[in-house]
Amino acid sequence: MLNQDPLKYRELAAKAVEDKQLHRALAKMRDKVGRNAVNLYNQLSPGHDPRQDAKAVRRKIVDNLDVVLETLSANIRARGGHVHLAETGEDAVEYCLGVARRFEVSRVVKGKSMLSEEIHLNDALEAAGIETVETDLGEYIVQLKGEAPSHIIAPAIHYTREQVGELFAEKLDQPYTDDPPTLTAMARKALREKMLTADMGISGGNTACAETGHVTIVSNEGNIRMATTMPRVHVVLLGIEKIAATLEDHDILLRMLTRAAAGQKISTYVSYVGGPRLPDEPDGPEEFHLVLVDNGRSRILADPDFREVLHCVRCGGCLNVCPVYMAIGGHSYGSPYCGPIGAVFTPLTRGINTCHHLCQGETLCGACKQVCPVDNDLPRMLSLLRSKLADGDRRWDVRRQSLPTKLVFGAWSVIMRHRRMYDALSVMARFGQRLLPRKNGWIRRLPGPLGGWTRGRDFPPLAQESFADRWARRDKTGRGA
Amino acid sequence: MSRIIERVRQALNVQANDGRDRLVFAKSEEFINCAHATVTDEERGGWMESIRREAQALNLQVHECPDLDACGEAIAALARERDPEWGTLKRIVRWSDPLLDELGLEGRLGEDIPVTTVPMADSFGESERAEFRREVIASYIGITTADYLLADTASLVLLGGRGRARSVSLVPSIHVAVVPGSRMLGSYRQMLSRLNGQTLPSNVNIITGPSKTADIEATLVHGAHGPREMHLFVVAS
Ligand code: SF4
Numbered sequence: 001m002l003n004q005d006p007l008k009y010r011e012l013a014a015k016a017v018e019d020k021q022l023h024r025a026l027a028k029m030r031d032k033v034g035r036n037a038v039n040l041y042n043q044l045s046p047g048h049d050p051r052q053d054a055k056a057v058r059r060k061i062v063d064n065l066d067v068v069l070e071t072l073s074a075n076i077r078a079r080g081g082h083v084h085l086a087e088t089g090e091d092a093v094e095y096c097l098g099v100a101r102r103f104e105v106s107r108v109v110k111g112k113s114m115l116s117e118e119i120h121l122n123d124a125l126e127a128a129g130i131e132t133v134e135t136d137l138g139e140y141i142v143q144l145k146g147e148a149p150s151h152i153i154a155p156a157i158h159y160t161r162e163q164v165g166e167l168f169a170e171k172l173d174q175p176y177t178d179d180p181p182t183l184t185a186m187a188r189k190a191l192r193e194k195m196l197t198a199d200m201g202i203s204g205g206n207t208a209c210a211e212t213g214h215v216t217i218v219s220n221e222g223n224i225r226m227a228t229t230m231p232r233v234h235v236v237l238l239g240i241e242k243i244a245a246t247l248e249d250h251d252i253l254l255r256m257l258t259r260a261a262a263g264q265k266i267s268t269y270v271s272y273v274g275g276p277r278l279p280d281e282p283d284g285p286e287e288f289h290l291v292l293v294d295n296g297r298s299r300i301l302a303d304p305d306f307r308e309v310l311h312c313v314r315c316g317g318c319l320n321v322c323p324v325y326m327a328i329g330g331h332s333y334g335s336p337y338c339g340p341i342g343a344v345f346t347p348l349t350r351g352i353n354t355c356h357h358l359c360q361g362e363t364l365c366g367a368c369k370q371v372c373p374v375d376n377d378l379p380r381m382l383s384l385l386r387s388k389l390a391d392g393d394r395r396w397d398v399r400r401q402s403l404p405t406k407l408v409f410g411a412w413s414v415i416m417r418h419r420r421m422y423d424a425l426s427v428m429a430r431f432g433q434r435l436l437p438r439k440n441g442w443i444r445r446l447p448g449p450l451g452g453w454t455r456g457r458d459f460p461p462l463a464q465e466s467f468a469d470r471w472a473r474r475d476k477t478g479r480g481a
Numbered sequence: 482m483s484r485i486i487e488r489v490r491q492a493l494n495v496q497a498n499d500g501r502d503r504l505v506f507a508k509s510e511e512f513i514n515c516a517h518a519t520v521t522d523e524e525r526g527g528w529m530e531s532i533r534r535e536a537q538a539l540n541l542q543v544h545e546c547p548d549l550d551a552c553g554e555a556i557a558a559l560a561r562e563r564d565p566e567w568g569t570l571k572r573i574v575r576w577s578d579p580l581l582d583e584l585g586l587e588g589r590l591g592e593d594i595p596v597t598t599v600p601m602a603d604s605f606g607e608s609e610r611a612e613f614r615r616e617v618i619a620s621y622i623g624i625t626t627a628d629y630l631l632a633d634t635a636s637l638v639l640l641g642g643r644g645r646a647r648s649v650s651l652v653p654s655i656h657v658a659v660v661p662g663s664r665m666l667g668s669y670r671q672m673l674s675r676l677n678g679q680t681l682p683s684n685v686n687i688i689t690g691p692s693k694t695a696d697i698e699a700t701l702v703h704g705a706h707g708p709r710e711m712h713l714f715v716v717a718s
Binding site: 025028029032033060061063064065066067068069070071073079085086087135136137138141154155156157159160161164180181183184185187188191192195196210211212214220221222223225226229230240245246247248250251254255262265266267268269270271272273274275276277278279280281282283284292294298299301302 | 492505512599600613680682684688695
């Protein structure tokens, strides 16, 4: 799949910053959804922050994940479903292919599953000769385009209606229009056929209920219900952390999720799917498979500093308020998890050194923490990742990212602690800076290894007289200098 | 025991379940008790108002009927008025439920618009299922009832099971739901509290309005992949 490489962050981000059309498209999301979410939290119970309740529930579950996983697996099996715990992405993909082979599947319809992007399931299915169709309108658009989603819940948000119109005109052989209702109707027709004839449905899940043995899936379009009702076999992919223990947990979690995700009190469809059809039901899948995927999550779980990131309910709320996401779009992050949550989660699962740009690109402004329905402290975790990059870390196999940076800061700290050295150096610098190129009074380029700092910004010159000198002068005259 | 669970235990630094399940699956008193919270007539009146208000934003059409007879007549009129989205034949599929039997739709619509009831049997063979599937796909209206109607969001709660096929509320272009007013509950939380402790069916759907999407420029459009039109008939008695 295109745009799936976090190594290209700088290059992609630089391009996206210039992309006016992208910014226009993203602004719509921000204006329509971002603000709504916060208003809706406040309506839940005035004076009380419901995010803290949701956070407590998520913490309870993640801190007791073994118990919850065991109970869920046992209850799903008791309901006639199959459960597979997959250690890696490849393991999960192999399992899905195995089920597809057994049912001689030739077409799969899928519903929004970030996890399947994480493990590159579509590529594997297509390579096995199985037609794989995304059914969520946004995902269908990006799939027709041969791209990856650019937002957790609004995968095609980076397109304008004109671009979708051109795409449909070309791929669906339809007259051009940029009218969203007409475009939606075109997709409705094209996808209905696929959904009614597929042999296998693959979906993600928003959570599960361990106690009752159900997977809980929300959607507005109804595509997920189609994909999980009409085909002969339904496979659910779920990260091991995305579970709830009880129906009571569902109350706060689902209410917060839909508010944060789409500014809605509740999604159009909330489905509790608990296994295959029973003998006395004339419809529903014959087989039900739940694949619980670890793929690096238990490693995060083992670190108390980062465990909190597993509380995430994947609402996408932090994207909508993030100034960096708004400037560079989802594709720059090179991973299905973009925005602030991606900047923490992706380095932890794909390597902190490999993905260092992701956590270094964010601004630490704190907006993501404020909007998060489970109050995830992403800024704290971003800082922590950066400090590991600066100092190196054995537990996470982090190589110190830049020795020169470390040396410069080390030297700076020595200078700051020795007054005479500081004074001598600032006198030298004040003379030296006359040789540097300027623009509007600011220094355009710093010399030597410091040059990196001025590649994207200017540097303020040192004042001709230091503060200490001014202060000393003031003392003598008794007036401000 | 699975390798993953073992890894999770190592990560959490715990040995075994050691009684933590009591904590994990504990429920608050308030949650358990809210299942049967008593409501005054006045509150109920407020609920109906809330449903009307929420429904408006959802594009969910609410009809209040004095009895099932009036309701049956109104649904028959709706069926005559609407045209099928796919194909030209008008067919209706409905859940098998005593409440829906009383609407007398079969008599009212006669041979022009055949109404199929979800078949009831202890088990279904492949061909019977295929037959039913064709029936649902060919229908332009699907009629169900609902177990609960939630006041704060105007949501319908559909418990699946015998005679209550999942596709009836999903595949036809128009979903019609008939609910006695007595099945109103205050909130999603209260509904969960009612279901708490029961063995749930293999499929529960909470439906709030017709299918919709906002995937193109965050513009709201109704009728994505599920029903594009939805009617809720609340029956007084
Ligand atoms: S970190 Fe919070 S806001 Fe971001 S996707 Fe996860 S739950 Fe939503």
